[in-house]
Structure formats: structure tokens, C-alpha cells
Amino acid sequence: MPEDVRVLVPVAILSGQVIPEPLIRFLSRGTIVVLAYHEIPEQTAPEQAREQFEPKAHEELADLVETIESLGGTAETRLVFTHESEQTIERVATEADCDVVLLSNPAQSVERLIVPVKEHISVDRIATVVSALSQDPSIDITLFHVATDESGVADGEDLLGDVSDELVVRGVQRDNLSRMVTVSSTPLQAIVDAADHHDVIVMGEEEPTLRGRLFGETSERVAERTLSPVLVVRNPTEPDEEQ
């Protein structure tokens, strides 16, 4: 049995942001934590905005939860009024013990996953998340590695082999897995190019600092430069908190 995976889905409520239904259906294999946030400028006290917008925000949030449930998912919800959405996303991701944070982009369908893997990234965490969300045989998974020169190709293939084995152990069909190692001096661009042929990107966090690893990092820049949603697999906040 795959472990339960908790996915944080930040939604800019009251601004018309839509989470695509295929994506919701895909994420519904885990538990969805909807973080509805409303970002307000500093001229305004959060409580001031709250008084005025809370009912409308609750309404929109209820609609979203209904959609998630109608697609077979379970959702927890948080509603936050904030000056800084990034700080809020970090805080709630930690408090709600989420394994993955969604950087949303439109998605027509979710059938092809790409999982860029690099050294020093928690293979175990990525395998847990990918296997929990992709038991479905209709989902193809590309494990992807960028080597900066030819000498790194063999190591990259080994790395992807490890990830692949981990996934198979966790119940993913080997037929659905493919591996790809590319040589490029611009890894970010290589990921963006490869992501063109995929629907969803799953990648790990990099930096040990909360702010650094969630934002302004490769994952965020990838999300800005592709049309696909990015799922950022969080590192454990404190190693001994995890089983």
C-alpha cells in the first residue's frame, strides 16, 4: 500500500485562480490541503480585509472543496489573509505537514510525468510521492537527469536506476517508467525543454533553508518558464520528525 501523501495546493482565492480538474483528479490520490490565501497590500490590516472578504472567500473555498470531493478527493482547508503569500505557504506547508507543494499552472490532462532528479536529493522522498500519486497504469513517468558533461552520464544513469528501483519496489509498473539523461551546461533550460512533452513536473527541494528551497529555486523558475504544474517535494523539516 502506498503511503498517504499530503499535497499543499495554494490558491489565490478571490482572484479567480482555477486549479485544473485533471490536476485535482491526479492529486486526489493523496490528501489535498487547500491553502486559500488572499494577499493584501500593507496599507490594509489583514483583519480589515478579513471582515469584508471572509464570507466571499468561504463561498469560493466551499465550491472548490465540492469540486475536489466530486472528483473523488478529500480536502482539508485553510483560509489565510496575508501580506506575504510566500511566507504563508511556507508556514502552512510545515504546520500541515505537507509532503508536496503545488506550483500551479494549467493542465489539460495528467498522463505524462517528468521527474528531474539530481544528486544529493532525497530519492526516498521523491519515490514516496511519485509512487503514491502514480499507481495508475495510464500514467507514464520519465525520470530525467541533466549531466553537465559526458563524464557525468554514467553516474546519472546509476542515479536514475536507483530511483527507478525504488519506484518499482513501491508498486509502480516498470513498463510505465522511462529514463533519460541529457548533457547540458544549462540544466534549468534542459528541464524546461524536456518538460514541454510532459504534463506535470515533480521535483525535489534543493536548499536547506525554508525560503530558499521553496521559492526562487529551480522549481519556481521551472514553473515560471513552462506551462506545466510543478510539484515540489519538500525535504523533511526536521529529520527526526519523520518516521
Place this chain on the structure above:
Amino acid sequence: MSEDQNRVGEVSSESPGTPVSPDPAVDVGTTADEVTVLESGTELERTIDLRGGLAIGVGTMVGAGIFVFPGLAAGNAGPAASVSFAIGAVIALLVALPTSELATAMPKSGGGYYFISRGMGASFGAVVGIGLWLGLVFASAFYLVGFAQYAMAVFAEVGIPVASLGSLPLIPILGVGFGILLTGLSVFGTENTTKLQNGIVSLLLGILVVFLLYGSLDTLGLFGRETVPEQFMPYGTLNIFTTAALVFTSYLGFAQVATVAGEITKPSRNLPLAMVGSVLVVGVLYVITIVVSTGAFGSARLATFGETAIVEVARSYLGFPGAVAILIAGLLATASSANASILSSSRALYALSRDAIVPPRLGRVNLKYGTPHIALGLVGGPTVVLVAVGRTEVLAEVASFLHLVTYGLMCVALIVLRRSNPAWYNPTFTVPGYPVVPILGALASFGLVVFMQPLSQAIGVAVAVAAAVWYLGYARDVRLKGVKTDA
């Protein structure tokens, strides 16, 4: 999640006259380090850290004490103006400590108004809240006039012949123009400016520390300078106190930290540190500024330079580059003080509207920009009117008058709350030296008002009376939960 819950009531104005529930537990939520969680489950993020809190306090205050007052203060009190600034700092500290306690017990938007209305009832609250709104309007106007004077000094420095336009009242025109610009930016600007504000304050402090350090060493004779010999108190003791009353506007910033108490992270630690810390920082800078300034020119000559005297002081110590640096700093400081005051004033109006002491629609936020446009307009409008008609000293003193009344009443409110000790009153910071500190704070605040010009006192009293009349006419039926009503 910390245990320091605060359970202060909200207004129950929808059915005036009905008895108030003795239980003040209305939805004001639970305070944690980075968030307030309301009972409805909705969360309000806290996003201003200690550095941001200090930047609000220091950024609001430095505009006046260094960049507007040295010439005026030295003209009134001589080198002893440094004592006047020190008196101001002591009074501000005596008030900042009780304010810190109140703010950690009630980390909500609204600051002084909120504390006094919960401690002493809606009538005092209304007078204070309206007084704070208008007090900050006067303060904003004062800073805008200061800004315009720096803009003029810049024109003079780059050689634009403003004197040839002598018939035009350029200072009011510049002040009004910039006031409208700032208000417009507050309404339509959705970019968060915290980082900009932090950066400006750091830059200002950097410029000032370099300038004052060099100036102090030079004044002490290290670089062979001879200070202008002068009697310390050429104008007598009384003038020290009247000058203290005049320059107290330089300390109207620490309480602004309390107006954003609901947004400060780790409030029980950061609120007291930000308030006390910002008073200490600016107090030290002010005293040194006066010593350095009077050392450079002697107070009589310094006074002839008027509001931008500090530019000439910088020129005498550091030459043209020093003058340019201080001119830039002066523009930034007065602009940031004006901006901070306009925003605080709109918070005060919001707090009043939340309790229905003014029509609730004044606190409305527009969905498109997310800003309280009506409240900001009600601050910016009167401000530019005052810029057009006001004189620096009177604007400053009226602002101080209205704040000092609030400060005194906050000290009283603290004593009232300590004595009645309602169940919700659980401050996580307690004022040292209770009851001496709040009693001294109240006496000093009310006492300083006595030393102001009669015109300023008259305007201040008129505003307070008008606020009381408004309360009696419009809001007498308002009952605040969490407040013992004797009706």
C-alpha cells in the same frame, strides 16, 4: 501555538441599548508567533518582523528630529536643546513601556484607540481615536512641509533659480503635490513596500551615523576644530521645556508600531523591543545631532538656517558631499515619515469604523486594489489642506498635543486594566516599575502639553471637544464588548 490568548471584544452596535454580554469572548482569535487564528478558523498572517517594526518606529520618527527641528530648537533653547530632546526621549520611554504591555495584551490593529477604548470605555476611546486620526493628519502635514523645504533646498543646491518665482508659495505647492502623490500611491499602489522602507531606514541610519560620528569627533576637537563658544542655556530653563514640547513630534513614531500590533511576528518579544528600541535609537541620534549642530555654528546662527539647518551643518563638517548626502537623507526621511503617518492614520480610522464610532463604510477596502481608499482619502484630504495653510511649529505642536493626550490616557488605561484585571487581560510583557512608570508617563505626557504655544493648545482642545461632540451625537449608543459599562 502559544498560550497568550487575548479575548477582547468586538463591537455590538447592531442593537444599541441591549445589555452587553459580560463575556468578552468574541472572535479575536489566538495569537501565535506568525499568525492569529480566529475562532472561525480563518488565519491572519503576521509578516512584520523585529527589523520591520524598528523600521516603522525609526522611519516615522527620524524625519522630524534631525531634518526639521535642530535649527528651530537651537533658536529656542540654545545648546540646551539637547536636553529638550533628552526630556522628550525620557517621556517617550515612560510611555513606550506601558504601551508595550498593552500591545502584547491586545495585539490588534488600532493601537492607542484600541487600548483606551477597551480600558476606559467608548467615550474616551472615541476622543482618542478621532484625536489620533487628526493628530496623524497634523503630523503628516508637518512632514510634508519639511519635505517641501528639502525639495527647495535641493533646487537651490542644483542652481534652479527658485527665488525668481518668489511670488509663488512654492513650499505649500510642493507639499500639497507630494501629499496627493503619497495618498494616491497608498490607494493604488499594490506593491509591498516593506523592503523599500527597511532599505531607506538602513540607508538613513548609515548616513547619519557617519555624519554624526565624524561631527562628534570633530566637535571634541580631534581634527583641530574649535567649537563656537557659547553659554549652554542662553535662553533660560523654561525654554528647555517649551522646546521639549515643540520637538516632541520627533517621538511620535514608537506608538505607530502598536497600530500594526496585529501584524508583528512574535508579538510578545518584538513589540516591546521595537518600541523601546526605536525610541532609544532616535533619542541618541537627536541629542548628538544638537550637540554637533550647535558646535558647528552656535545656536543663533544655526537658527537662521531654519528647517534645513542640518544641511549647512553637514556642509561645514564634510563639505559639498556631506550637504548632498544630508539633502538626500532629508528628502527620504521626511517622505518616509509622511508616508508612515498617513498609513497609521488610516489604521486609526479603520479601528474607529470597526467599532462603529464612525460610519463603518469608512473602513471599506476596495476589492480591486485591496486598499482602504475612503480612509486614506480622509487622511490625505485634510493633510494637504493643512500643508497649504499651516506653519511648521503649529502643525508639530498640535500633532504632539493630540498624541500626548493619547499617551497619557494609555498610561491611565494600563492602570485601570491592572486594577480591574479582566479575564482577557494577559499581557506577555509587563511594564517594569509598575505603578511608578505609568503614573510618571501619564503625568509627563499631560505636563508637556502645558508648555506649548497657546494657539496649539487651543487647536488641540478644539479637536478633542469636536471629537467628544461627535461621540455624543453619533456614537453614544455604541457598546464595546469587553468593557464594563456603567450605563
